Amino acid sequence: MVGSIAAIGMGLAVIGAGIGIGNVGAKAMEAIARQPEAVGDIRSNMILMAALVEGAALIAIVVAFLVA
Amino acid sequence: MPTFAAILKNIVLSTSFKLVFTFIFSLVLSFSVSAQDHDNGHDHDHSSHEHDEHVDQHLSCEHAGDHGQGEFDPGATAFHHIADANVYSIGPLQIPLPCILYNKNSGFDFFLSNKFGFDRIGHGDGHYAYKGYVLDGGTIRLIQDVNFPKEKTSIKGIVHDSEDNAFVCMGDQMYPTYKKSTADFGLFGGGITPFFDFSLTKNVVSMLLVVLLLSWLLIGVARAYKSRQGLAPKGSQSLIEVVFAFIQDEVAKPFLGKHYMKYLPFLMALFFFILGLNLFGQIPFLGGSNVTGNLGVTMVLAIFAFLVTNLSGNKHYWEHIFAMPGVPKPVLAILTPVEFLGVFIKPITLMLRLFANITAGHMVIIIFVSLIFMFSNNGTSYVGGYGTAIASTALTLFMMSIELLVAFIQAFVFTILTASYISAAIEEPHH
Numbered sequence: 001m002v003g004s005i006a007a008i009g010m011g012l013a014v015i016g017a018g019i020g021i022g023n024v025g026a027k028a029m030e031a032i033a034r035q036p037e038a039v040g041d042i043r044s045n046m047i048l049m050a051a052l053v054e055g056a057a058l059i060a061i062v063v064a065f066l067v068a
Numbered sequence: 069m070p071t072f073a074a075i076l077k078n079i080v081l082s083t084s085f086k087l088v089f090t091f092i093f094s095l096v097l098s099f100s101v102s103a104q105d106h107d108n109g110h111d112h113d114h115s116s117h118e119h120d121e122h123v124d125q126h127l128s129c130e131h132a133g134d135h136g137q138g139e140f141d142p143g144a145t146a147f148h149h150i151a152d153a154n155v156y157s158i159g160p161l162q163i164p165l166p167c168i169l170y171n172k173n174s175g176f177d178f179f180l181s182n183k184f185g186f187d188r189i190g191h192g193d194g195h196y197a198y199k200g201y202v203l204d205g206g207t208i209r210l211i212q213d214v215n216f217p218k219e220k221t222s223i224k225g226i227v228h229d230s231e232d233n234a235f236v237c238m239g240d241q242m243y244p245t246y247k248k249s250t251a252d253f254g255l256f257g258g259g260i261t262p263f264f265d266f267s268l269t270k271n272v273v274s275m276l277l278v279v280l281l282l283s284w285l286l287i288g289v290a291r292a293y294k295s296r297q298g299l300a301p302k303g304s305q306s307l308i309e310v311v312f313a314f315i316q317d318e319v320a321k322p323f324l325g326k327h328y329m330k331y332l333p334f335l336m337a338l339f340f341f342i343l344g345l346n347l348f349g350q351i352p353f354l355g356g357s358n359v360t361g362n363l364g365v366t367m368v369l370a371i372f373a374f375l376v377t378n379l380s381g382n383k384h385y386w387e388h389i390f391a392m393p394g395v396p397k398p399v400l401a402i403l404t405p406v407e408f409l410g411v412f413i414k415p416i417t418l419m420l421r422l423f424a425n426i427t428a429g430h431m432v433i434i435i436f437v438s439l440i441f442m443f444s445n446n447g448t449s450y451v452g453g454y455g456t457a458i459a460s461t462a463l464t465l466f467m468m469s470i471e472l473l474v475a476f477i478q479a480f481v482f483t484i485l486t487a488s489y490i491s492a493a494i495e496e497p498h499h
Binding site: 015040041044047048051052054058059061063 | 155413417421
């Protein structure tokens with residue numbers, strides 16, 4: 001039972017991170033379309049931001065793992 | 069006035085220390101893996117389980133030793149294959165590795181893992197117990213009973229209960245073994261083994277191979293730059309220069325500004341080490357090592373990032389953590405603990421990100437292969453088996469090409485985040 005609830009928790013954490021990374025990616029694409037010459041800067045900042053959003057999800061997943 | 073931190077930092081980062089640093093780096097890493105080679109996310113149970121003689125009712129030795137009888141369990145298969153092992157498998161070839169074990173009762177033991185008599189093809193369970201140790205699914209467990217015969221003893225098999233406790237069957241007796249260490253080092257009630265395992269496991273061997281390979285490649289390239297000054301790059305130089313220049317221009321220079329030369333050796337060591345291990349783990353049938361998917365390895369990498377960041381931290385950095393300027397006192401009461409926790413959460417997420425991404429990649433591939441066995445109903449349905457085999461081969465190939473991308477991205481992300489943490493620590497005040 002605790003395992004299933006932890007699995008739901010993991011799912012919720014991933015929804016949040018998915019929305020976050022989706023936004024980062026979408027805005028980065030828009031920015032690249034607007035200013036193709038800045039593609040290098042935008043790409044590295046996009047990866048950095050996506051990694052930071054992912055970090056929050058990772059902590060949630062590990063907590064879910066620990067209680068499962 | 070040179071502080072301790074400044075002195076240590078100078079030693080660690082001086083260019084003459086570069087090679088020694090890389091060497092120590094790899095050495096520490098190899099020990100860290102072996103010392104905690106039992107925690108590959110195998111069991112995260114929270115329940116603290118007493119290691120008494122209690123044996124579950126439903127558990128019996130009846131089927132111990134005959135593999136391929138029970139239901140196919142894709143989860144267990146996946147965990148078994150991403151875990152570390154004391155056997156190195158190259159295709160069908162099983163190479164025994166040296167085991168170096170220490171426990172309070174019998175002291176140091178040094179022997180090759182073929183003493184356990186594992187099958188040439190198969191699961192990694194040993195058919196013998198040696199000095200009270202058994203090989204269970206590729207990793208070593210210690211039998212709790214100190215009176216268990218110390219010499220090489222034939223065992224019938226090993227059975228597991230639902231809590232990942234293993235019991236060794238010999239004759240009609242069941243001998244409980246000590247629970248594996250969990251990723252939390254027993255802090256949250258998980259297990260912790262009473263013996264120290266310094267064995268050269270699969271992961272350690274892969275890591276040493278990668279270190280040798282990288283040293284050969286990079287030292288060769290460095291020599292070529294010395295001897296071919298002013299000439300166009302040639303051979304492996306052309307391969308490394310692209311990647312090196314990418315990290316230098318995209319990561320080190322934008323984040324670290326004029327200090328970038330000081331931190332470049334560290335960032336490059338991180339990047340090439342992680343990239344090398346990620347790519348090495350992608351090679352099918354060659355050990356199937358999952359080194360960067362091991363929490364021990366990523367933890368040591370994160371500890372290095374943590375140390376370099378915080379030892380480089382200037383007054384400005386610490387001021388922004390403990391007393392953010394221009395913030396009212398009541399807000400500071402909330403902000404300071406959060407900022408202080410952030411110092412530790414940053415390396416923890418570094419550790420988890422690399423571990424989770426690489427482990428997930430390996431697991432997805434294994435699960436896709438497992439689909440064949442699930443749909444063929446353990447080999448009874450030919451249509452399901454062959455049908456899924458075609459689909460899952462295509463999916464596996466697709467996933468593996470994605471994983472090549474992930475191998476590069478994760479090495480890049482680890483490096484760029486470390487660089488950004490260092491840049492936050494060495495930033496000069498501009499107000």
